[in-house]
Amino acid sequence: MSIVNKIKPLIVKALQDIYGQQFQETDLTINLTKPEFEGDYTLVLFSFVKQLKKSPEQLGNEIGEYLIKNNPDLFSSFNVIKGFLNLVVTNNYWINFLQTSYTNKELGYQPANKHKVIVEYSSPNTNKPLHLGHLRNNFLGWSVAEILKTTGHTVYKTAIMNDRGIHICKSMVTWQLFGEDKTPESEGIKGDHFVGDYYVLFGQEHKKQAELLIADGMSKEEAEKNTPIMLAAQKMLLDWENGDPEVKALWQKMNGWVYEGFNETYKKIGSDFDKNYFESETYLLGKEFVEDGLKKGVFYKKEDGSVWIDLTADGLDEKIVQRKDGTSVYITQDLGLADKKFEEFKYDQSIYVIADEQNYHMKVLKLILQKLGKPYADGIYHLSYGMVELPSGRMKTREGTVVDADDMIEELKKVAREKTEELGKVKDFNPGELNELYDTIALGALKFFLLRVDPKKRMIFNPEESIDFHGFTGPFVQYTHARIKSILRKEQGTRYKVQEGTSGLLLKEKELIVLLEQYPITIEQALQEHNPSLLAIYAFNVAKTFNTFYTEHSVMNAESEEKKQLRLQMSELTANVIASAMGLMGIKVPERM
RNA sequence: GGCCCGGUAGUUCAAUGGAUAGAAUAGAAGUUUCCUAAACUUUAGAUACAAGUUCGAUUCUUGUCCGGGCUACCA
Numbered sequence: 286m287s288i289v290n291k292i293k294p295l296i297v298k299a300l301q302d303i304y305g306q307q308f309q310e311t312d313l314t315i316n317l318t319k320p321e322f323e324g325d326y327t328l329v330l331f332s333f334v335k336q337l338k339k340s341p342e343q344l345g346n347e348i349g350e351y352l353i354k355n356n357p358d359l360f361s362s363f364n365v366i367k368g369f370l371n372l373v374v375t376n377n378y379w380i381n382f383l384q385t386s387y388t389n390k391e392l393g394y395q396p397a398n399k400h401k402v403i404v405e406y407s408s409p410n411t412n413k414p415l416h417l418g419h420l421r422n423n424f425l426g427w428s429v430a431e432i433l434k435t436t437g438h439t440v441y442k443t444a445i446m447n448d449r450g451i452h453i454c455k456s457m458v459t460w461q462l463f464g465e466d467k468t469p470e471s472e473g474i475k476g477d478h479f480v481g482d483y484y485v486l487f488g489q490e491h492k493k494q495a496e497l498l499i500a501d502g503m504s505k506e507e508a509e510k511n512t513p514i515m516l517a518a519q520k521m522l523l524d525w526e527n528g529d530p531e532v533k534a535l536w537q538k539m540n541g542w543v544y545e546g547f548n549e550t551y552k553k554i555g556s557d558f559d560k561n562y563f564e565s566e567t568y569l570l571g572k573e574f575v576e577d578g579l580k581k582g583v584f585y586k587k588e589d590g591s592v593w594i595d596l597t598a599d600g601l602d603e604k605i606v607q608r609k610d611g612t613s614v615y616i617t618q619d620l621g622l623a624d625k626k627f628e629e630f631k632y633d634q635s636i637y638v639i640a641d642e643q644n645y646h647m648k649v650l651k652l653i654l655q656k657l658g659k660p661y662a663d664g665i666y667h668l669s670y671g672m673v674e675l676p677s678g679r680m681k682t683r684e685g686t687v688v689d690a691d692d693m694i695e696e697l698k699k700v701a702r703e704k705t706e707e708l709g710k711v712k713d714f715n716p717g718e719l720n721e722l723y724d725t726i727a728l729g730a731l732k733f734f735l736l737r738v739d740p741k742k743r744m745i746f747n748p749e750e751s752i753d754f755h756g757f758t759g760p761f762v763q764y765t766h767a768r769i770k771s772i773l774r775k776e777q778g779t780r781y782k783v784q785e786g787t788s789g790l791l792l793k794e795k796e797l798i799v800l801l802e803q804y805p806i807t808i809e810q811a812l813q814e815h816n817p818s819l820l821a822i823y824a825f826n827v828a829k830t831f832n833t834f835y836t837e838h839s840v841m842n843a844e845s846e847e848k849k850q851l852r853l854q855m856s857e858l859t860a861n862v863i864a865s866a867m868g869l870m871g872i873k874v875p876e877r878m
Numbered sequence: 879g880g881c882c883c884g885g886u887a888g889u890u891c892a893a894u895g896g897a898u899a900g901a902a903u904a905g906a907a908g909u910u911u912c913c914u915a916a917a918c919u920u921u922a923g924a925u926a927c928a929a930g931u932u933c934g935a936u937u938c939u940u941g942u943c944c945g946g947g948c949u950a951c952c953a
Contacts, residue, residue, distance in 0.1 A: 311894095321898085322897080327897090329896055329897090368896080368933085410953085451952075602880095602949070605950090607951085614952085641947070644882065644883080644947080646948085672947085708916070743946070747889085750889075755902085757903085764917075767914070767916095769913095771914060772914095818892095825902090826901090832917060832918070836919085878914085
């Protein structure tokens with residue numbers, strides 16, 4: 286257990302014993318002590334002043350003395366400054382922690398519990414290749430799943446392939462018209478890109494045709510609905526729904542191309558799924574929900590036959606759940622899919638990794654399921670993340686302003702290669718090892734970049750500035766790891782126990798150990814908040830702190846053999862923690878770079 | 879119009895109501911006989927505006943201004 290979690294009950298007990306008042310651990314504010322003061326952890330005293338009717342100084346002194354008297358193994362001294370009680374933790378505690386942890390590669394892991402969690406992420410449309418926004422989604426979903434696993438949950442990863450609908454038909458119809466039987470193979474283009482090109486071409490063609498109609502006197506709105514190519518796409522959608530064998534065959538062929546491309550990209554970025562759902566197979570689900578809802582009086586039917594739910598009492602709007610022609614809408618499909626997923630996985634929690642533009646939709650989804658009394662409704666959690674934007678604004682496929690995922694990775698690999706060759710530190714690597722290293726660095730940079738920001742916030746991606754391997758980046762952390770490994774390779778002799786107490790801790794040594802000790806609570810916090818950026822920030826701080834420590838104090842040429850042992854242990858623990866934290870984000874760390 | 883987010887150094891991001899608002903990058907100045915300089919050190923620079931609650935507000939409340947999203951019998 287981490288030190289903060291040990292301190293809290295001790296203070297609660299102190300308050301009880303000294304003042305006879307009961308406080309909760311959540312009433313306490315405990316922070317890391319600011320570096321300019323003496324101490325490791327600080328209790329903020331102001332909040333007790335009113336209730337205990339004593340000055341902060343008096344409170345601080347009384348609590349401090351009590352803690353030291355009763356826990357001499359944990360606290361060595363204290364001081365009170367203004368309303369802050371600064372506690373100094375004993376060197377023994379830190380040295381003990383180090384010695385019991387430095388070989389533990391599962392630091393922060395929690396034992397298995399009974400909770401089953403399903404994480405739905407990625408969920409692409411099968412009419413165009415993945416872009417930067419998808420990558421944020423993929424990295425986030427994968428990382429959150431990994432954090433859940435580490436903390437003892439049973440996790441299933443799923444995706445829903447949006448493989449049907451008018452957008453798919455747009456690519457199909459355009460390929461039929463202009464494709465000349467070309468294939469990804471014949472053109473040497475990755476399948477998803479190949480299909481995506483026809484989707485873009487549709488947009489161009491549609492625009493051209495609309496302009497002709499407008500020139501003939503049609504209004505803009507009318508024209509956009511009635512271009513020949515748009516009408517063809519709509520007809521194709523109907524044919525698809527009616528099971529037209531030719532259309533279905535074309536659909537299968539083109540989706541097959543896309544999946545081939547997706548699989549290649551997924552493999553490269555390390556996304557994996559326990560189960561894929563396909564909208565083409567689930568879009569008719571949810572019909573029985575309409576019946577059920579009507580029976581329960583949750584839904585109501587309008588005169589024209591359409592079915593609605595009134596959510597105005599919950600501050601939302603009226604929402605349609607079935608069209609007057611009896612076909613279901615998006616939300617109804619999602620109701621059905623939620624049910625299906627529960628049937629198959631019996632989950633306790635179902636996390637949907639979906640962009641924040643769907644906040645309203647997800648709120649409605651959960652609310653409807655709750656109103657229908659579904660037992661799994663409360664376990665639904667929308668992990669809402671902000672969109673990735675360019676300095677010029679939102680990415681738009683039709684305007685060709687998207688940053689393509691595959692292109693981005695290749696670009697980063699190129700920079701990784703150039704930089705590596707320039708530095709010339711791994712000249713003995715064979716081509717296979719080099720390629721692996723470039724992958725590690727490029728994906729490390731990309732994943733770190735997209736995960737280091739709070740998921741809830743939208744982020745701006747500047748293509749020029751973002752390809753940076755310095756500072757708050759993945760490669761910076763990876764580099765620190767490689768340097769530590771280099772030291773450890775040179776000192777493979779047996780480690781031995783450092784004598785407790787006889788070894789004082791220098792400022793920089795202690796700073797690093799205190800930080801390393803916080804790894805488990807950092808994981809816990811990332812879990813609670815569904816927020817991998819905490820791990821990115823933490824890993825960066827560990828690397829930075831190690832670098833500072835390492836420039837000031839030699840490991841191999843330490844002042845004494847005991848110091849050398851201590852620092853070797855610190856180095857090993859740092860490397861393990863970095864590898865672990867990065868691993869939770871799906872980022873590999875190299876032995877050399 | 880209604881509802882929901884957001885506004886912090888030039889830029890990209892931090893900060894459970896707590897001490898002098900932290901980083902990174904760009905800028906300026908330095909560090910290589912010594913464990914990998916993809917590193918390190920020093921320096922300068924910010925809470926949109928106005929009220930309110932509080933011992934204390936970047937954080938909570940209200941208003942104003944500025945961005946973004948949602949508000950389809952599209953998905």
